[in-house]
Amino acid sequence: MQAMWWQTPAQAVNQAAQTAAADRQNCLTKPTGALGDLEGIAIRLAGLQGRECPSLSRPWISIFAADHGLATAGLSAYPQAVTAQMVANFAHGGAAICVLAKQIHAHFEVIDVGVAGDTSHLPNVIQAKIGLGTANLLEQPAMTIESLYAALEVGxxxxxxxxxxxxxxxxxxxxxxxxxxxxxxxxxxxxxxxxAELVGPGSGLDPAGVIRKAGMLSTALQLHASRLASPANILATLGGFEIAALTGAYIAAAQAGIPVLVDGFISTVAALAACKMNSTIAPWLLFGHQSAEPAHLRLLVELSGQPLLKLGMRLGEGSGAAMAFPLLQLACSLHSEMATFAQAGVSNRDAY
Incomplete structure (x- = not known):
């Protein structure tokens, strides 16, 4: 079988740059480890960027929007029409992620990869629609394997x-x-x-709604058991166009040598799928925050991901990742701009 594009290895981490960055951290005017996780972030980014002193100034935010056939079963606190309404809100700059994108000076785009409605009249919405939402996975596979491939390519x-x-x-x-x-x-x-171990309130279900959701989804897994032999088949059978597009984007970013800042629960599931499809991308994934969605921590543990923030957020939209981006910038600035002991004329404990 011919290899697919997502199987191409990610760019290699530059170990020499990472070592040089670690050596620099040990020479800065502070006790070793005094800046905590910010030190490790700077060292890690040095390896990803291939230079002793990394910097971040050009963040890019892509929001993928699509509907799900299972929404008609009442598994969300909001009606399906909200997807298209929120795409319009994104397009007009009214959503939380729009505010955050402006604050961090990010390029911001919205991609319709499968909204169950027409968004072509909206300004600045990229049209990449694969279908009017997925099929209802409670009854049949969410999408064909061909549709999955198309969604990966949108990412x-x-x-x-x-x-x-x-x-x-x-x-x-x-x-x-x-x-x-x-x-x-x-x-x-x-x-x-x-x-049931991963099902949570999502957009705001009450405890009874969560129990009902878990039961229906457990039944769906029994229905599709024979179709779940590979990560690609899992995504096609159970996923959404926007989840698949995120998966493709994470793989492509690692292949292109662009560090990824992963958002919350849904984005982390996409990151897990991406790692299952191409394990070489894992070093390129940083995690913006720990979501209030109960199962997000379990996903982070599975991926050995250390979240930068824990603020009780569960909005999605890439908002937690955008909120964390300035921390990456601060880590780089501290690493690059602090004086070394030699530069400052400060005695290092190693000198005694």
């Missing part, structure tokens, strides 16, 4: 635009009523656990 195309713009950090976001349900079952199969 790849977003990264190509980012690369052409010389972006130095990629943030992916999602919008799609019902996508926490889809992400829960995708994550459950990828981690070989029960759906």
């Amino acid at each position: 790849q195309a977003a990264v190509r635009r980012a690369q052409a713009d010389e972006a130095d950090c990629f943030i992916g976001g999602e919008m799609g009523i019902g996508n926490t349900s889809s992400a829960s079952v995708v994550g459950a199969v990828l981690m070989n656990c029960e759906a």
Whole structure:
């Protein structure tokens, strides 16, 4: 079988740059380790950027929007129409992620990869629609394998635009009523656990609603058991167009040598799927925050991901990642601009 583009290895981490950055950290005018996780972030970014002193100034945010057939089953606190309404809100700059994108001076784009409605009249919405939402995975596979491939390529195309713009950090976001349900079952199969272990309130279900959602999704996994032999088949059977596009984007960013800042629960499921499809991308994934969605911590542990923030957020849209981006910038600035002991004429403890 011919290899698919997503199987191409990610760019290698520059170990020499990483070592040089670690040596620099040990010479800065502070006790070793005094800046905590910020030190490790700077060292890690040095390896990804291939230079002793990394810097970040051109973040890129792509929001992928799509609907889910299972939304008609009432598994979300909001009606399916909200997806298209929120795409309009993104287009007109009214969403939280729009505010955050302006604050961090990010290029911001919205991609319709499968909204169940016409968004072509909206300003600045990229049209990449694969279908009017996925099929209802409670009854049949969410999409065909061909549709999955198309969704992965939507993510790849977003990264190509980012690369052409010389972006130095990629943030992916999602919008799609019902996508926490889809992400829960995708994550459950990828981690070989029960759906109920990942199912949470999503956009605001009450405890009874969460129990009902878990039961319906567990039944769906039984229905599709024979179709879940590979990560690609799992995504096609249970995923959403926007989750698949995120998966493709994460793989493509690592292949292009662009660090990725992953958002919350749904984005982390996409990151897990991306790692299952191409394990070489893992070093390129940084994690913006720990979501209030209960199962997000379990996903982070699975990926050995250390979240930068824990603010009780559960909005999605890439908002937690965008919120964390300034921390990456601060880590780079501290690493690059602090004086060394020798430069400052300060005695280092190693001198005694």
